[in-house]
Amino acid sequence: MQVTSPVRPPLVTGGKNYHDVTNDVCKPVESVPSKSWVVALGIALITLGFGVYCVGRLLWDGIGMWGLNKTIGWAWDITNFVWWVGIGHAGTLISAILLLFRQKWRTSINRAAEAMTIFAVICAAQFPILHMGRPWVGFWPLPLPNTFGSLWVNFNSPLLWDVFAISTYFTVSLVFWYIGLIPDFATVRDRATTKVRKIIYGVLSFGWDGAAKTWSRYEAVSLVLAGVSTPLVLSVHTIVSMDFATSVIPGWHTTIFPPYFVAGAIFSGFAMVLTLMLITRVVFRLEDYITINHIESMNKVIVLTGSIVGIAYLTEFFIAWYSGVEYEGYAFLNRATGEYWWAYWSMMTCNVISPQLFWFRGVRRSIVLTFILSIVVNIGMWFERFVIIVTSLHRDYLPSSWAYFKPTLYDVGVYVFSFGLFFTLFFLFTKYFPVINMAEVKSVLKSSSENNTRTNKH
């Protein structure tokens, strides 16, 4: 086993042994759903139902149902797309980058964070597909033989890069997540008391038997997947930012976008992981696995990435003035003082000022404040995308085309749809899948649990 510094606080508290880990994590999977879970799933399903109605109307009547106009052709839809993709960055970051950095605290949260990633990317994908107006021809961005016209897709277009980036990211994240789930499905299978559960988890576990040879290969696979996922996770939001950065619209045409978007994505992703984990740990009694130290570590990442985002905002502003480009200067001044000043200052307050509270240890270790701030951060990050997209578009080059965007019920409804979809998937996940990676937690238990059996036995 590895040597872990004795000054480190334990990763798993409560003096758990291997069997306790199995029992605690499998309990929600094996027991009758709790009342609170049923109520939560019910609310999610009602939300999803309303969303499906709005999406149905939107598809039937066309995207004229949205509040878009000829000046502002991108608004809530693309805002929501970038927001969800950003949230979807934390999972792979936690499981890949923290694995390469040997950060063992990731083992308790990586499963749920990866699930969140996958569901967030599913939600994100709804928006560009719906914005096409005709989702049934949504396969046109694929490089298919030109029986649909005379041209191939344009590989110079960042929107096409996005198709490849998002679908690769989704596939690789899904595979990474599933590889980690296989040994835990086998645990559930071998504990199963009912025939149905035995068959379902038997199929899901792919006949895993835990042989040393397979584990050795499994670790090689995990390490390589982490290695390829790390540049992948950074590339995805880089490419999303290029949707804007490669255009000539003032406010979008900036080279700072790729690193600034990636930092913002990690920032919002960690905030969303915190929001979800703070609820999950209480509902499923996993406080010994997701401890206050885990929360503090994540808050440190939030204060770091939040500060990077803050510096990026200021740099943008400075460069807009320093470049001497009149259009750029106006675009930024208009953001802060124009018709959308309220969106800009909501963004500044939520993203730059409030996360600075995490410099205080007391705030980092307070569950209530962390929960509130994690939601504030995600509100701020939604406003960031809204500010970038809408304020840059609404002042066109000709004053006669200047416009203002007002959302309709269907803008809101499709956003609500994505929430319904996300939470329905997430609640189903927490009930039917082991929410904590049991095998990985067991592998760090001995070196860092409170009752260090190693010193007792030898």
Next chain:
Amino acid sequence: MATGKNFLVGIFDDEDVLIDSIAKLRNTGIKIFEVYTPFPVHGLDTALGYKPSNLPIAAFLFGLTGTILALTMQIGMLGFDWPMDIGGKPYIPLPSFIPVSFELTILLAALGMVFTFFIISDLKPYKIPYMFDKRSTDDKFVMAIDLDSNKESSEVITKLLQETGAIEINTQKVD
């Protein structure tokens, strides 16, 4: 799975005891069929004398295939099959082709390696594995020794297992 064979199965409840036991058994010349653990135990593969997996090499080759495929596709489509004049720029603008080439490299490397892993480890949805002891996916470490391929008698190995800390020992005939 080896069928029609007799196995001696030793069960351990501590991975460090297990690794010490493996070392002693292997030093005596006993061949261990396989060890089943609930989580990846560090140092277990070296203790059993397993070579590091070649899967990373497979991943590299799949990745290389992805790069070549992506570049061939993009250069073929936009450079030769239907060249397009976009603002007087070159027909084959390599910097524009980097993102898609990168993504397909990763996609093929990841999928190729994972499917190779499934095939060589015989993991498939309809497989029902033979479990020597079901607790090996919970909290126990299970060592299986194929009696037919070892010269030592069952009694000798049982005694060795007991001495090195196995908490339970039994024999199983797999058919």
